[in-house]
Amino acid sequence: MESVKKRLAEFSVEAHDLYLNRSVPYLEEPPDPLHFYRDWIGPNKPCIIRNAFSHWPALSRWTPDYLREKVGSKVISVAVTPNGYADAVNGDRFVMPEERRMSFSSVLDIIEGKVQKQGVFYVQKQCSNLLDELPELTDDVEPHVSWMSNALGKLPDAVNFWLGEASAVTSMHKDHYENLYCVISGEKNFILLPPTDRPFIPYGMYQPAVYHQRDDGEFEVVDQSDSEKVPWIPLDPLDPDLDRFPQYRHAQPVHCSVKAGEMLFLPSLWFHHVQQSHGCIAVNFWYDMEYDIKYNYFQLLETLSGST
Structure with a gap:
């Protein structure tokens, strides 16, 4: 087992x-499709692309006033948590947000500080x-990039x-x-x-649960007792507990800031943690990865990492 652990550590060092x-x-500037595949998608490396969507009207249009006028009355799904952590480990639970249906205007009221509410609000429903x-x-x-x-x-x-709000963390x-x-x-x-x-x-493997805000405004954690345990990462990279997770000291995280008008290419299977400025608006495109030999190799790495 020690030899496997040693080889896994060397595997990471080699990649770096x-x-x-x-x-x-x-x-x-936006890349040529072939070059992008060859230089970034194939090697599975992130990059930040400038001037890739400077022609989008959203960059100049999406002010609070415009959004109120255009979609203010639309009812959307909003994730609500007591602490900004949706889909995260809390103690011995994997806790998901309360999914609340709200008008877009009421979300903007909270983000702009016009209305005070307990909890942290984040429009983050994917799908x-x-x-x-x-x-x-x-x-x-x-509709696509x-x-x-290509x-x-x-x-x-x-x-x-x-x-979402600045305190909403992924x-x-x-x-x-x-x-x-x-x-x-x-x-x-x-x-x-x-x-x-x-x-x-x-x-770790965690019992899934959801936050629920009671009538008195306090949040409780409600177990989803009919659901199977969920594998999730308990470590917070902003404040890693190296006594509890000593192996993390060998990790080499990369930090980057993506500003308005910039596009991050985040390759498949990269681990990521995200924070944002208050009221930040973003749009992302998910392209399903190829389940090829790279995925096969990662599954082997995952199995070996879990068994050491």
Whole structure:
């Protein structure tokens, strides 16, 4: 077992030495599809692309006044938590947010400070919520990113809309998507770890539960007792408990800030943790990853990491 652990550590060091960047590089213009596949998607490396959607009307239009006029009366799904952590480990539970149906205007009232509410509010429902819940806004963006769709030979599986308070945090996780994350206003701060750092990232199995706000305003945690346990990462990369998770000291996280008008390419299977400026608006495109030998290798790495 010790020899496997040693080889896994060497595996990560090799990746950092051979091809991974110490910071997230910038591209100054939208890339050619073939070059993008060859330089970024194939090698599974992140980058930030400038001037990739400068033609979108959303960049100048999406003010609170415009959004109120366009979609203010639309009822959308909003994640509500006591502490800003939706889909995150809390004690011995994996706790999901209370999903609340609210008008878009009432969300803006909270974000602009016009109304005081207990809890932290975040429009973060995925499953293509931009197309499904806010189709009136789709003319201000694009239904897909043409050079990415050409590079992958397919259209995105989902186009998601994000809007939230500064205290809304996305806990560390990974996705099976090639992700283009476009910041329309404000700023998103990412902590990224490559799949090859998996041996240093702790997982546990947790009873799923959801937050529920009682009539007195306090939040309680309600178990989903009929659901199977969920594997999740208990570590907070903002304040890692190295006594509890000593292996994390070998991880090499990369920090990047994605500003308005910038697009992050977040490759499939990269671990990421996200914070944002208050009222930040973003749109992202999820393209399903290829379940090829890279995925096969990662599954092997995942199994070996979990058994050491």
